[in-house]
Amino acid sequence: MERKWWHKKVAYQIYPKSFYDTNGDGIGDLPGIIEKLDELKALGIDIIWLSPVYASPLADQGYDISDYRNIDPRFGTMDDMDRLLAEAKKRDMYIVMDLVVNHCSDEHEWFRRACEDPDGKYGKYFYIETVKDGKFPCNWRSYFGGPVWEKLPGHEDKYYLHVFHKKQPDLNWENPEVREEIYDMVNWWLDKGLAGFRIDAIINIKKALPFKDYPADRPDGLTSIGNMLRDAKGVGEFLGELRDRCFAPHEAFTVGEVFNEKAEEIPDFIGDSGYFSTMFDFAPTVFGQSGKGWHENADITPDEYRDCVFNTQKKIGEIGFISNIIENHDEPRGVSRYIPDGDQCEDSKKTLATGYFFLKGLPWIYQGQEIGMENKKFTSIEEVDDISSLDAYKVALADGVTEERALYALGKLSRDNARTPYQWDDTVNAGFGTGMPWLPVNPNYTEINLAAQKADPDSVYNYYKKLIALRKDPAYAETLVWGEMIPVRQDLHDIMAYYRKGENQTLLVVAAFGNENKVLPLPVKPKKILLSTLAGGKEPEFVETKDGWEAVLDGYLAFVAEL
Ligand code: GLC
Numbered sequence: 289m290e291r292k293w294w295h296k297k298v299a300y301q302i303y304p305k306s307f308y309d310t311n312g313d314g315i316g317d318l319p320g321i322i323e324k325l326d327e328l329k330a331l332g333i334d335i336i337w338l339s340p341v342y343a344s345p346l347a348d349q350g351y352d353i354s355d356y357r358n359i360d361p362r363f364g365t366m367d368d369m370d371r372l373l374a375e376a377k378k379r380d381m382y383i384v385m386d387l388v389v390n391h392c393s394d395e396h397e398w399f400r401r402a403c404e405d406p407d408g409k410y411g412k413y414f415y416i417e418t419v420k421d422g423k424f425p426c427n428w429r430s431y432f433g434g435p436v437w438e439k440l441p442g443h444e445d446k447y448y449l450h451v452f453h454k455k456q457p458d459l460n461w462e463n464p465e466v467r468e469e470i471y472d473m474v475n476w477w478l479d480k481g482l483a484g485f486r487i488d489a490i491i492n493i494k495k496a497l498p499f500k501d502y503p504a505d506r507p508d509g510l511t512s513i514g515n516m517l518r519d520a521k522g523v524g525e526f527l528g529e530l531r532d533r534c535f536a537p538h539e540a541f542t543v544g545e546v547f548n549e550k551a552e553e554i555p556d557f558i559g560d561s562g563y564f565s566t567m568f569d570f571a572p573t574v575f576g577q578s579g580k581g582w583h584e585n586a587d588i589t590p591d592e593y594r595d596c597v598f599n600t601q602k603k604i605g606e607i608g609f610i611s612n613i614i615e616n617h618d619e620p621r622g623v624s625r626y627i628p629d630g631d632q633c634e635d636s637k638k639t640l641a642t643g644y645f646f647l648k649g650l651p652w653i654y655q656g657q658e659i660g661m662e663n664k665k666f667t668s669i670e671e672v673d674d675i676s677s678l679d680a681y682k683v684a685l686a687d688g689v690t691e692e693r694a695l696y697a698l699g700k701l702s703r704d705n706a707r708t709p710y711q712w713d714d715t716v717n718a719g720f721g722t723g724m725p726w727l728p729v730n731p732n733y734t735e736i737n738l739a740a741q742k743a744d745p746d747s748v749y750n751y752y753k754k755l756i757a758l759r760k761d762p763a764y765a766e767t768l769v770w771g772e773m774i775p776v777r778q779d780l781h782d783i784m785a786y787y788r789k790g791e792n793q794t795l796l797v798v799a800a801f802g803n804e805n806k807v808l809p810l811p812v813k814p815k816k817i818l819l820s821t822l823a824g825g826k827e828p829e830f831v832e833t834k835d836g837w838e839a840v841l842d843g844y845l846a847f848v849a850e851l
């Protein structure tokens with residue numbers, strides 16, 4: 289694997305709408321991000337991915353773009369964006385935007401023109417089909433529910449394809465003119481000084497054509513898009529072109545939102561000259577998913593979490609550099625998901641943080657993760673905003689479960705869990721802004737907030753600072769960034785342990801879950817403890833046995849040691 293400048297960095301995702309609101313309209317904005325840049329720098333962040341801030345009706349919170357070359361006034365202006373790029377540069381930080389090009393908004397000019405003249409130039413930018421006798425070209429179910437076909441405004445017999453929401457018509461990547469438009473736009477942003485992109489929903493750009501039905505997998509008679517994707521061959525041709533025309537000439541940093549990649553495709557995606565610099569590991573995210581809906585999804589235990597990420601580590605090996613996360617704007621809070629219910633506390637949050645942070649790959653932090661933000665508790669469906677959660681609720685009820693059970697599933701999995709405003713302090717609305725926030729704050733902000741976290745030397749926040757500092761410490765960086773990752777005693781319950789092995793150095797990372805006392809057998813006594821979750825700088829205990837040594841792990845506890 290070729291070494292890249294960004295391997296040594298630490299990345300952070302901002303969900304702008306919920307980060308920091310400077311003008312009291314209840315919506316986080318670019319000036320808010322600029323104001324907090326020093327805060328992120330102090331934490332140790334280098335690369336920042338912004339969820340979309342382009343002009344948008346916000347039907348899917350900005351993942352429905354009506355103008356790729358403008359900033360939505362609710363987020364600020366292009367001047368603000370330029371200022372953000374300049375301010376980041378001054379601080380040696382890199383800004384990455386979201387590239388949402390599987391679809392645009394139905395309010396994009398291209399789509400408006402397609403409606404005016406479906407047989408003209410812009411009609412060919414989309415998938416528009418004539419529907420006779422009410423039979424759609426295929427029975428695919430959109431990710432947000434219902435058929436992927438929607439009536440083209442102004443036309444009785446014409447329908448357009450949308451694999452996400454009906455306000456997100458799919459762009460037709462088979463049309464070279466569409467690809468040229470996209471490459472032009474991507475290059476325009478990169479020329480502006482953007483460091484790169486997070487590539488949204490990209491696997492969907494290749495459709496299995498001609499359209500056809502697949503066996504229905506729910507009572508609605510529709511079929512999961514996944515069935516079509518398995519048949520869609522050739523996404524690599526589009527992605528290779530995107531790389532060659534845009535990313536490679538700019539040496540852009542890119543991270544792909546790639547689900548369901550096949551093991552043999554990994555080198556194409558993130559090998560030395562792959563389509564992307566890196567891609568997220570979603571193995572623990574998709575674990576337990578049921579085809580029937582969120583209400584049927586299984587929880588994940590710490591052992592299953594460990595096995596998922598270890599499996600990815602093995603699969604990736606030396607091929608490339610994966611991106612490690614515990615949450616993002618589409619997922620529940622990691623501490624609420626991977627730590628069993630009721631065990632959420634400072635120690636367990638630090639333990640989870642240690643376990644994922646030193647895996648081989650680029651560590652990402654999603655806003656609020658560093659202060660231990662947790663899932664929201666929903667008491668009524670009225671409190672839910674997210675379109676995909678609203679659909680999951682409907683699906684659950686249609687499947688015969690109670691409202692209570694359906695709401696419970698949203699509490700576990702709703703995208704709104706991680707979209708509540710950032711908890712800056714314990715003042716009204718968590719210090720997010722002076723106006724009523726677009727989504728209510730999590731009531732636990734009086735206890736969980738940045739100001740309180742900063743004041744406590746043993747807080748989750750101060751621990752994240754130490755994690756980042758250790759990964760960047762010149763004495764260990766070589767090993768922690770590039771060293772081999774070797775699982776340790778994966779057979780042990782509730783223990784996630786691994787070596788990071790460099791040429792002349794072996795580091796041991798241990799994260800012990802659960803409240804029971806346990807031990808981890810070790811061949812030797814560690815030379816030096818580099819970091820531990822124990823308060824006040826206390827070191828974990830090691831006892832000698834007849835075969836070697838044991839680390840004593842009482843309850844949630846994690847440490848990093850040099851052997
Ligand atoms: C990605 C985004 C998600 C969005 C979807 C459609 O999965 O992360 O938020 O709804 O794509 O753009």
Ligand code: CA
Binds near residue numbers: 312313317362
């Ligand atoms: Ca605002």
